[in-house]
Amino acid sequence: MSRSLRLAAVALLPLLGSCVSFTYERHVVFEPVSDAAVGTLVVGESDVGTALERLGAPIYVWEGVDGAVVLGYGFENQREIGINVSVPLIDNGNASFDYDDVAKRLEGYILVFDRDLKLHIVRKGLLRDLALATRTRPAFED
C-alpha cells in the first residue's frame, strides 16, 4: 500500500462516521399487561376499581362518549434498524437523508366503562388507533 493511500485512509476514517452510520436500536417502554388478568374482567360486572386492582394504574385515562371513562394500558418493545447518510452540498450546509424505520407505538388494551363505571368494552391493539374511536374532545374545545 502506498504511503499516500494509507494517509488517505487515515484521513477518511474519522469523516466516515459523520457521513454514514448504521444503528440498531431497541426501545422498551413500560411493561405489558397480562392477557390473563384482562381476561378476568367481566363486561357489565367489573368496575373501574376492579380493573385498577387487577391491572394496576393505566397509562392513560380519557373521558369517553356519553360520560364513559376510558382506561388505556400498553407498552412498547420496538426494534429499529437505521442508516443515516449525510452528504455535504455546500461549505456551510448539508443535506441529511434519514432511512430509519421508526415505529414507536404503544400496544395494549383499552377498557371502556359506562357512566356507572361498569366495564362496557374491551379492545386490544394499538392505543393510538383505539383511542380515536373512544375518546371525546375536552369540553373547553367544543
Added chain:
Amino acid sequence: MARERDIGYQGVMKSLPILLCLTVLTTPSCFISKNTANEPLQARRMDTLKPGVSKASDVADTLGAPNEVVQLGKRMAWRYDFSAAKTAGFTILIVTLVNQDTRADRAWLFFDEAGVLQYAGRTLQAENAEYAMPWQDIHE
C-alpha cells in the same frame, strides 16, 4: 549513530498511519446513561389515603400536586408518576447499538362528583429498568 536515529524516526513515521488505523479499529466506545422524571412514588404515603373517606384536598396534602388532572364529566382523575430510563450503547466505527429501557411508577386516583376519593390504582415498576443490549430479552 545519528543516521541510525534518523532511520528509527523515519520507521516510526512510516508506520504511523497503520498504527492509527489499528487504534481506531480497536477502540470501540460504550456508554450508559440514566434519566429520571419527577420524584419516586411513596407507597406508604399512598396507603394512608382511603377511598370513600379521603378528599381531593387530603390527597393534595399527602402527595402534592398531581402531574395530570383529567376531567371526567363531573368526576375527575389525578395522575402521579415517576419514570426511569436506562440507556446502554456500544459504538464501533460506524455501527451503533443502543438499548433504552423505560419503566415507571404510576398512580391514578379517581374522585366522585363531591371530590371524594373513589378508586386508587398504582403500578410501581420504575426500579425494573435495566441496562441491556438490543438483543437481550428484558421482559422476562
